[in-house]
Amino acid sequence: MNMKFYMTPGSCSTAIHIILEELEEVFEAHIVNLPAGDNFKPEFLAINPKANIPALMRPDGSVLTEVPAIAFWLGRARGRGKLWPKELEDETRAMETMCFVAGSTHGHGFARIFAPGNFVADSSLHGSIKAQGRALVEKGFAILNKTLEGRSWIAGDFSVADAVVFYVEFWADKLDMALPKNVLAHYRAMLARPIVSQVLREEGYRPDTLGQKGPK
Numbered sequence: 170m171n172m173k174f175y176m177t178p179g180s181c182s183t184a185i186h187i188i189l190e191e192l193e194e195v196f197e198a199h200i201v202n203l204p205a206g207d208n209f210k211p212e213f214l215a216i217n218p219k220a221n222i223p224a225l226m227r228p229d230g231s232v233l234t235e236v237p238a239i240a241f242w243l244g245r246a247r248g249r250g251k252l253w254p255k256e257l258e259d260e261t262r263a264m265e266t267m268c269f270v271a272g273s274t275h276g277h278g279f280a281r282i283f284a285p286g287n288f289v290a291d292s293s294l295h296g297s298i299k300a301q302g303r304a305l306v307e308k309g310f311a312i313l314n315k316t317l318e319g320r321s322w323i324a325g326d327f328s329v330a331d332a333v334v335f336y337v338e339f340w341a342d343k344l345d346m347a348l349p350k351n352v353l354a355h356y357r358a359m360l361a362r363p364i365v366s367q368v369l370r371e372e373g374y375r376p377d378t379l380g381q382k383g384p385k
């Protein structure tokens with residue numbers, strides 16, 4: 170059985186989409202329409218009771234969720250491990266960065282910007298929740314900027330961790346947020362990868378219009 174990939178264009182699943190294509194995997198893409206609430210429909214909840222994307226149904230029918238876990242499994246188990254670092258220190262740093270991006274920069278920062286109502290019901294407070302999210306995102310990029318000091322990729326050679334960092338860089342670009350120098354260089358290096366361009370086009374974006382804003 171081919172793998173089934175549950176995704177939404179322009180979301181955090183873009184990281185997994187890039188990894189699948191970088192690995193030249195053959196998979197079925199299933200688009201989950203989040204604005205329409207398809208993630209809460211019984212047929213999707215049967216696949217992922219967490220009601221979120223990405224989810225990856227593997228060839229044995231088991232389902233993986235959570236960006237860092239899916240990225241780890243794909244990087245380590247597929248393509249002869251070519252997208253997973255070889256040295257323990259790099260493996261650990263790759264995991265550290267993926268957890269930070271998914272848990273903090275996305276989970277605390279961008280989540281407040283995109284869905285302030287999940288944090289406080291009173292809509293008069295949504296502006297301040299969004300501002301708090303923006304501050305958390307900026308703090309996150311300042312930390313990633315240090316991680317990327319003097320290096321092209323997050324952990325040694327290009328790895329799944331770079332695709333994970335990419336999705337928050339891409340969101341910042343879409344929100345017209347300037348990225349710090351090393352993060353911007355990383356984002357542009359990702360945009361220069363043919364697979365990344367291909368995935369962005371498949372998801373409905375124009376790669377040539379991205380990465381234009383100067384550093385913070």
Ligand SMILES: N[C@@H](CCC(=O)N[C@@H](CS)C(=O)NCC(=O)O)C(=O)O
Pocket residue numbers: 180181182203208220221222223234235236237271
């Ligand atoms: N911790 C999860 C977060 C996944 C997540 O928040 N996905 C968003 C799209 S980027 C989603 O499905 N949101 C739908 C919802 O929460 O209703 C992961 O790393 O995979």
